[in-house]
Amino acid sequence: MEKLDSVKNLDACIKCSACTSQCPVATVQPLFSGPKSVGPDAERFRLEGIDIDPQCLSYCSNCKTCEVTCPSGVKITEIILRAREKASLAGQKSGTTRLQVRDLVLGRAEYLGRLGTIWPGLTNGLLKVSGVRVLMEQTLGISRRAPLPPYQAKFKGIRNNKLVPNHRLSKAVVFFPGCFINYNDSLTGQAVIKVLEHNGYDVIIPNFHCCGVPLQANGKFNEARGNAKKNLALMNPYLQSGVPVITGCTSCGLALKEEYPNLEVSGSELIGRQAYDLFEFLWLLHEEGGLKQDFQEIPVSLGYHAPCHLKAQGIGTPVVRLLRLIPGVRVLDLDTGCCGLSGSYGYKQEKYDIARQIGEPLFRRVQVGVRIGEFQSMATECGGCQVQIEHGSGIATKHPIWVFMQAYGLD
Amino acid sequence: MWDGIIIGGGLAGLLAGIRAAERGKKVLIVSEGVGSLTYSSGVIDLGDVERLMNQKSHPYALLGEKVVRSAAEYFQTLFPDYSGNWREPQFVLTPLGTPRKAGLIPRGLNTQALTETHKIILMALEGMKDFFPEVARSNLLKAYPQAEVVLHPFRVEGFEAWYTLGKSITGMDCGKYWRTASGIETLKGVWKSLDSFEPDKAVVIFPGLTSVFSQLLREVQFNLPFSVIEMTAFPPSAGGHYLYRGLVEKFKALGGELLVGSGVKKVELKGKQCHKIIVNSKGKDSEFSARVFVLATGGIFGGGIEVTLEAAKEMVFGLPPFVPSGWTNSEFLGEQPYARMGVETDNQLRPIDFASKEVLLENVRVIGRMLAHWDPWVEHCGGGVSLASGWFAGEQI
Numbered sequence: 001m002e003k004l005d006s007v008k009n010l011d012a013c014i015k016c017s018a019c020t021s022q023c024p025v026a027t028v029q030p031l032f033s034g035p036k037s038v039g040p041d042a043e044r045f046r047l048e049g050i051d052i053d054p055q056c057l058s059y060c061s062n063c064k065t066c067e068v069t070c071p072s073g074v075k076i077t078e079i080i081l082r083a084r085e086k087a088s089l090a091g092q093k094s095g096t097t098r099l100q101v102r103d104l105v106l107g108r109a110e111y112l113g114r115l116g117t118i119w120p121g122l123t124n125g126l127l128k129v130s131g132v133r134v135l136m137e138q139t140l141g142i143s144r145r146a147p148l149p150p151y152q153a154k155f156k157g158i159r160n161n162k163l164v165p166n167h168r169l170s171k172a173v174v175f176f177p178g179c180f181i182n183y184n185d186s187l188t189g190q191a192v193i194k195v196l197e198h199n200g201y202d203v204i205i206p207n208f209h210c211c212g213v214p215l216q217a218n219g220k221f222n223e224a225r226g227n228a229k230k231n232l233a234l235m236n237p238y239l240q241s242g243v244p245v246i247t248g249c250t251s252c253g254l255a256l257k258e259e260y261p262n263l264e265v266s267g268s269e270l271i272g273r274q275a276y277d278l279f280e281f282l283w284l285l286h287e288e289g290g291l292k293q294d295f296q297e298i299p300v301s302l303g304y305h306a307p308c309h310l311k312a313q314g315i316g317t318p319v320v321r322l323l324r325l326i327p328g329v330r331v332l333d334l335d336t337g338c339c340g341l342s343g344s345y346g347y348k349q350e351k352y353d354i355a356r357q358i359g360e361p362l363f364r365r366v367q368v369g370v371r372i373g374e375f376q377s378m379a380t381e382c383g384g385c386q387v388q389i390e391h392g393s394g395i396a397t398k399h400p401i402w403v404f405m406q407a408y409g410l411d
Numbered sequence: 412m413w414d415g416i417i418i419g420g421g422l423a424g425l426l427a428g429i430r431a432a433e434r435g436k437k438v439l440i441v442s443e444g445v446g447s448l449t450y451s452s453g454v455i456d457l458g459d460v461e462r463l464m465n466q467k468s469h470p471y472a473l474l475g476e477k478v479v480r481s482a483a484e485y486f487q488t489l490f491p492d493y494s495g496n497w498r499e500p501q502f503v504l505t506p507l508g509t510p511r512k513a514g515l516i517p518r519g520l521n522t523q524a525l526t527e528t529h530k531i532i533l534m535a536l537e538g539m540k541d542f543f544p545e546v547a548r549s550n551l552l553k554a555y556p557q558a559e560v561v562l563h564p565f566r567v568e569g570f571e572a573w574y575t576l577g578k579s580i581t582g583m584d585c586g587k588y589w590r591t592a593s594g595i596e597t598l599k600g601v602w603k604s605l606d607s608f609e610p611d612k613a614v615v616i617f618p619g620l621t622s623v624f625s626q627l628l629r630e631v632q633f634n635l636p637f638s639v640i641e642m643t644a645f646p647p648s649a650g651g652h653y654l655y656r657g658l659v660e661k662f663k664a665l666g667g668e669l670l671v672g673s674g675v676k677k678v679e680l681k682g683k684q685c686h687k688i689i690v691n692s693k694g695k696d697s698e699f700s701a702r703v704f705v706l707a708t709g710g711i712f713g714g715g716i717e718v719t720l721e722a723a724k725e726m727v728f729g730l731p732p733f734v735p736s737g738w739t740n741s742e743f744l745g746e747q748p749y750a751r752m753g754v755e756t757d758n759q760l761r762p763i764d765f766a767s768k769e770v771l772l773e774n775v776r777v778i779g780r781m782l783a784h785w786d787p788w789v790e791h792c793g794g795g796v797s798l799a800s801g802w803f804a805g806e807q808i
Contacts (some may be wrong), residue, residue: 021652068444333668335660
């Protein structure tokens with residue numbers, strides 16, 4: 001954002017406090033004075049060189065509920081993230097050395113993932129040993145109670161890299177799987193490919209890096225931009241040939257649409273327009289009459305949770321529309337706020353309870369829904385939300401692509 | 412292709428969406444933010460319906476009595492937690508403790524019991540923001556001279572962190588707290604602590620408590636030997652917030668889709684028909700087509716009309732708003748002519764050119780605060796106009 005723009009955007013705040021009243025963190029944590037106060041209010045002072053309690057900035061979970069809420073279009077989360085970056089550049093450390101190491105670890109889900117997927121059985125076995133989790137908490141500040149998802153064999157997909165970018169790629173897509181699919185849920189990655197292929201698409205999967213969101217959330221802004229540039233370089237030939245980039249993770253999707261266009265490298269001018277959430281893409285295909293509708297009837301009734309970073313994309317909930325095309329499927333959009341995990345946020349020892357409290361209304365809603373027979377299980381696109389909802393409610397939660405696998409008879 | 416797309420997710424837009432979805436229509440609501448309900452108290456003002464019905468060009472006159480009545484009744488069928496009758500005003504307490512007239516009110520706010528009691532216990536949660544116990548007490552004494560008003564300050568452990576930080580407890584903090592499991596347990600303790608006040612002979616006023624749509628709070632209050640009366644609060648207010656949540660939940664349960672956080676950037680017209688809106692999504696625009704469009708963007712305050720020194724502009728369709736000749740009145744709290752700014756419509760709520768009276772867009776309906784010729788502050792009919800026009804549009808999709 002240009003300087004002038006950002007001041008204009010700051011002036012758009014009418015101090016109505018709607019954001020703070022909807023903020024999931026401020027609702028459960030009085031130490032956080034809320035998005036209005038830490039964002040636009042404190043920004044006025046920061047512009048004058050006065051830093052007000054930079055520690056408070058770390059409570060923001062980057063869920064972007066404030067930005068979605070704001071009736072005046074103020075980029076509140078962006079103001080907070082920028083202030084965090086400024087504070088970290090100014091050398092204000094986010095805490096002890098232990099926490100700095102933690103930020104390093106959590107910011108690099110990718111490196112952890114690479115390690116974990118070398119021998120997933122061993123990693124998962126170790127992570128189940130309570131002593132290991134206690135040790136991780138003591139040395140790294142990663143909560144022993146947080147739901148670390150198990151590692152699976154690394155997602156290999158069908159690495160159709162041989163498809164050379166050219167004009168004949170009209171039925172090709174680039175798939176950006178994201179770290180969760182890459183290291184924790186490769187089967188869902190395979191399912192995405194199968195559904196796209198069933199609809200006649202060649203799926204290209206370059207060897208992408210982490211999108212950068214976890215790095216940014218853990219204060220590693222330069223590293224996040226570094227990852228973004230590497231990924232853009234991998235995408236660029238395809239972007240130039242007009243091939244869409246599809247994301248299976250809503251946070252990666254938001255980064256591709258919102259952060260990547262700000263980079264000053266080739267391809268950044270295209271990525272915003274060519275990045276699609278998986279179901280956004282399938283819905284557009286449906287509207288053009290291109291989506292295969294050879295669905296088998298499947299009697300399934302689902303509760304749906306819209307991930308915060310899907311809401312922030314401003315495309316609605318295309319997966320709900322698509323699920324309703326399948327005979328026999330019933331789906332209820334619960335709309336009960338944030339699950340609390342917010343990527344790496346809920347894994348932090350001092351944030352675990354906050355994350356748990358944030359998700360509590362959602363967990364209760366899920367449990368009640370299942371108990372009174374409104375739905376049988378849960379669906380949501382975000383891997384983090386899946387893990388957290390299962391952890392908090394005990395109800396099975398899966399990526400919605402599995403419903404399409406079943407309906408297409410592909411599983 | 413949607414049956415209807417509603418632009419604006421406030422009271423009017425959500426009610427239109429609910430009614431249409433209930434009639435089996437596929438409806439999308441696009442809203443720039445959470446709408447203005449969070450700023451409202453959750454009380455629905457209908458105003459003096461019979462008088463306004465006879466006021467030239469007023470939305471009530473445009474729609475007719477049957478629509479206003481049907482809308483109010485429909486709202487109450489949706490939300491049995493709201494009581495009231497469109498003809499008989501009830502009274503609720505302002506945040507300063509004065510009674511004021513209201514139309515449809517959430518359970519717990521009716522002040523009837525105060526007119527009959529000789530003792531009022533005014534609960535005063537320590538550290539509560541925007542609540543002034545002494546002011547409220549003196550206003551209550553004036554309004555209910557037959558009663559003594561006992562101020563009962565109390566502290567709650569659940570707010571210990573606020574006290575330690577020296578942070579004031581907002582009405583929204585309170586509204587949310589009393590609904591949690593620990594809040595409900597604490598509340599039971601608070602009621603017990605009143606035993607020494609002979610509460611069975613009193614009426615208890617409890618600012619910060621918002622029991623609307625909460626089954627658990629209703630149960631806690633059910634067996635009490637005294638009446639509990641809640642107060643309206645300054646914005647952002649829990650009462651408005653829970654009404655918003657209630658409307659959204661209803662809309663989604665009926666299969667409606669709500670897209671919050673993005674505005675409409677452009678519309679595509681063919682002659683006098685709109686067929687597509689273009690929404691400002693992240694990265695690129697999203698397009699949505701529909702048979703009927705409803706404009707519920709909320710007037711000047713909601714961003715639906717932009718006013719500059721020279722002109723007023725409707726922001727989605729570029730419709731020409733009605734602009735009164737003198738915009739303002741130097742008396743701050745007096746009637747302000749600009750309040751009547753809005754889009755003129757025919758009695759089907761289709762936008763018209765105010766000179767020729769010709770319909771400008773055949774498949775667009777204008778509802779709520781966007782309508783011209785009414786003033787919510789002077790006429791106290793903001794909720795009523797939103798319900799009536801919203802319900803009517805919901806019938807037309």
